[in-house]
Amino acid sequence: MKKLHYGADTNMAGKTLFDKIWESHLVHEEEGKPSLLYIDLHLIHEVTSPQAFEGLRIMGREVRRPDLTFATMDHNVPTTDRSGPISDPISAKQIEALRQNCTDFGVTLFGIKINNHSQGIVHVIGPELGLTKPGMTIVCGDSHTSTHGAFGALAFGIGTSEVEHVLATQCLRQNCPKVFEIKVEGHRQYGVTAKDIILGIIGHIGTAGATGTVVEYRGEAIEALSMEERMTVCNMSIEGGARAGMIAPDKKTFEYVKGRRYAPKNINYEKALKHWQTLRTDPDAVFDKSVTLDASKIAPQVSWGTNPGMVTDVTSKVPDPRDCEDLGERKSMEQALEYMDLKANTPITDIHVDRVFIGSCTNSRMEDLMAVAKLVKGRKVADGVSAMVVPGSQIVKKRAEEIELHRIFTDAGFEWRESGCSMCLGMNPDILSPGERCASTSNRNFEGRQGKGGRTHLVSPIMAAAAALSGHFVDVREWDIEKGI
Amino acid sequence: MEKLQKVMGKVAALDRMNVDTDQIIPKQFLKRIERTGFGEFLFFDWKYNDDGTINEDFELNQTRYAGSCILLTRDNFGSGSSREHAPWAIREAGFRVILAPSFADIFYNNCFKNSILPIVISKDRTDELFCLVLKNEGYSLEIDLVKRSVTGQGVEFSFEIDDFKRKVLLEGLDDISQTLELEATIENYEKLFKNERQWVLPDECKNS
Numbered sequence: 001m002k003k004l005h006y007g008a009d010t011n012m013a014g015k016t017l018f019d020k021i022w023e024s025h026l027v028h029e030e031e032g033k034p035s036l037l038y039i040d041l042h043l044i045h046e047v048t049s050p051q052a053f054e055g056l057r058i059m060g061r062e063v064r065r066p067d068l069t070f071a072t073m074d075h076n077v078p079t080t081d082r083s084g085p086i087s088d089p090i091s092a093k094q095i096e097a098l099r100q101n102c103t104d105f106g107v108t109l110f111g112i113k114i115n116n117h118s119q120g121i122v123h124v125i126g127p128e129l130g131l132t133k134p135g136m137t138i139v140c141g142d143s144h145t146s147t148h149g150a151f152g153a154l155a156f157g158i159g160t161s162e163v164e165h166v167l168a169t170q171c172l173r174q175n176c177p178k179v180f181e182i183k184v185e186g187h188r189q190y191g192v193t194a195k196d197i198i199l200g201i202i203g204h205i206g207t208a209g210a211t212g213t214v215v216e217y218r219g220e221a222i223e224a225l226s227m228e229e230r231m232t233v234c235n236m237s238i239e240g241g242a243r244a245g246m247i248a249p250d251k252k253t254f255e256y257v258k259g260r261r262y263a264p265k266n267i268n269y270e271k272a273l274k275h276w277q278t279l280r281t282d283p284d285a286v287f288d289k290s291v292t293l294d295a296s297k298i299a300p301q302v303s304w305g306t307n308p309g310m311v312t313d314v315t316s317k318v319p320d321p322r323d324c325e326d327l328g329e330r331k332s333m334e335q336a337l338e339y340m341d342l343k344a345n346t347p348i349t350d351i352h353v354d355r356v357f358i359g360s361c362t363n364s365r366m367e368d369l370m371a372v373a374k375l376v377k378g379r380k381v382a383d384g385v386s387a388m389v390v391p392g393s394q395i396v397k398k399r400a401e402e403i404e405l406h407r408i409f410t411d412a413g414f415e416w417r418e419s420g421c422s423m424c425l426g427m428n429p430d431i432l433s434p435g436e437r438c439a440s441t442s443n444r445n446f447e448g449r450q451g452k453g454g455r456t457h458l459v460s461p462i463m464a465a466a467a468a469l470s471g472h473f474v475d476v477r478e479w480d481i482e483k484g485i
Numbered sequence: 486m487e488k489l490q491k492v493m494g495k496v497a498a499l500d501r502m503n504v505d506t507d508q509i510i511p512k513q514f515l516k517r518i519e520r521t522g523f524g525e526f527l528f529f530d531w532k533y534n535d536d537g538t539i540n541e542d543f544e545l546n547q548t549r550y551a552g553s554c555i556l557l558t559r560d561n562f563g564s565g566s567s568r569e570h571a572p573w574a575i576r577e578a579g580f581r582v583i584l585a586p587s588f589a590d591i592f593y594n595n596c597f598k599n600s601i602l603p604i605v606i607s608k609d610r611t612d613e614l615f616c617l618v619l620k621n622e623g624y625s626l627e628i629d630l631v632k633r634s635v636t637g638q639g640v641e642f643s644f645e646i647d648d649f650k651r652k653v654l655l656e657g658l659d660d661i662s663q664t665l666e667l668e669a670t671i672e673n674y675e676k677l678f679k680n681e682r683q684w685v686l687p688d689e690c691k692n693s
Contacts, residue, residue: 027674028670032648032649033649034649036664036671038671038675041685047515047568048567048568050519051519051520051569054518054519067686067687068686076515076516091516093516094516094517131687133684143565143566143567143591157591158567159567159569159595160569161595161599165660165661165664168661168665169665170671171664171667171671173660207503207561207564208503208560208561208564208587208589211561211587211589211590238591241561243590243591261689262687263688264683264684264688268688269684271681271683275684307503307564328502328559328560331500332502332503335501425507425512426512427513427515434535444565446505446508447530448507448508448530452511452530453535
């Protein structure tokens with residue numbers, strides 16, 4: 001059995017950030033079995049947890065560490081006025097089930113009507129409340145759990161059976177994944193955001209390019225990102241096939257965490273900091289796989305197809321399947337263009353939109369809203385376009401309202417909503433109608449994701465805002481986006 | 486969990502790459518709080534037209550595939566959302582084995598919790614099987630997990646699978662019970678919270 005250890009390891013050189021976190025969480029190892037890994041934080045939401053709690057009840061099991069388990073309601077909550085009852089009886093039942101489960105098993109819940117001030121998208125509130133910290137293992141029954149990797153945590157999505165396993169044991173059985181270095185060097189251009197960087201990466205490696213790996217994002221352009229921007233990058237790791245994506249913690253990370261509600265305080269913070277500072281890939285560490293991109297060559301991105309790898313520069317055209325040599329890929333492109341009702345070789349800027357959605361665990365934080373507000377202030381949403389801004393959490397909503405961002409949005413013609421996942425996956429009433437085309441700051445452009453027959457184009461918040469004002473995609477680099485509010 | 490040792494039956498061919506879990510089970514069906522009742526909604530948006538009638542163009546609606554228990558498909562099957570409702574729907578619709586050149590990680594793991602065997606096969610083998618299934622109505626395969634073999638008219642090959650995952654399916658193991666046997670080891674690990682891992686605990690309950 002491998003020696004269990006914690007903190008800086010002096011025995012061996014050449015560990016990656018991932019190795020350090022993995023090794024410090026090994027509870028048990030046995031020949032021929034996956035490792036048993038300790039989970040420091042378990043986040044749960046209403047959609048993927050009810051069957052897990054039911055499993056505990058059937059077996060007469062308890063939640064092992066309710067103090068390390070936190071719940072929110074985000075996927076199917078309405079984003080309109082929530083003071084009354086939820087009109088959809090099936091959604092209401094699922095939300096009530098979470099409330100009851102949290103009460104019965106002693107789990108802290110940030111729900112609607114219960115601790116509503118901290119409710120929000122699970123991947124927005126974790127960091128916001130200081131629950132997410134460097135060096136932790138974090139899981140949630142949600143594939144975008146990779147978001148928390150922005151703090152130098154090992155965070156990944158799990159299925160409901162695994163949710164039950166973690167509730168009962170606070171551990172997970174895992175085979176050690178490979179580690180994939182994605183380096184983004186250089187400086188990004190004006191108007192190019194973290195969203196464009198991650199879409200550019202996925203376009204480059206493909207939707208299965210990182211399957212079986214944990215990604216460590218590195219390089220100058222990654223280090224230059226703010227914490228919220230890092231969350232956007234790590235959030236979409238799963239869209240490249242990786243279960244987790246991570247970025248080594250640095251001063252920005254430590255400052256971000258400091259003083260937050262559940263963050264370590266005083267001496268505990270000092271102790272934590274000492275440990276967090278060791279969480280960097282050693283210079284002589286070897287990755288299983290590596291790719292390097294040049295940030296200066298990444299343009300604002302727009303997806304044209306039905307998976308996030310089907311993405312291109314805003315200055316480009318819808319690709320022609322006939323140019324694709326692989327017959328399987330070609331067929332896939334043809335199916336995508338048919339679904340999206342797009343013709344090959346159409347300039348991206350000629351694509352008109354009906355709807356604009358600014359929100360989701362990818363892009364619904366303060367910096368996203370600030371960037372959008374700067375761009376739309378004093379302007380109007382184009383005729384025929386319906387646009388909405390859905391803040392990621394009640395805390396984001398409150399802060400935005402304190403500085404009057406909501407007025408800028410509503411004056412420009414955007415709807416301003418309550419926090420939740422909303423139109424990212426359309427489990428609540430926020431959905432596209434068949435045939436509607438949407439510029440969306442979310443993470444998935446799968447068929448029907450935002451509503452059956454709906455057509456999703458993934459973009460950054462400023463690209464979405466510019467599309468809302470213009471009625472079609474535009475290159476934001478041609479706009480004055482820094483004029484201030 | 487139900488054991489899976491040998492599966493014999495018809496193969497249904499779904500000739501698409503990157504089939505994501507939003508397609509396998511669309512979000513409108515994720516509001517159920519039970520583990521059952523998802524089978525009829527498998528591939529719902531492809532299976533039915535907007536007016537609720539059967540979509541005759543969707544391959545799995547062909548009568549030749551009725552009663553299939555093996556699904557043959559293309560690369561990156563099960564990508565996207567972690568929803569375990571996807572394997573629940575597949576299993577309830579009668580499928581026990583999925584053959585594809587690659588699977589998305591979370592979906593792949595979820596299969597083993599639900600007595601479904603995902604088998605990774607080469608691209609050439611995939612093409613070969615698609616030809617056989619499309620040419621021969623009622624084409625069947627026999628999959629033997631003990632021998633790690635796939636046999637059928639015109640094909641015979643073995644496949645690789647992680648030993649532990651294989652054992653889980655063969656014996657229908659419940660992993661929570663197994664982990665709970667390590668209770669003392671887990672408790673031992675948790676003692677670290679008392680000293681060097683104190684900072685991990687959410688501060689409001691740091692004294693636990």
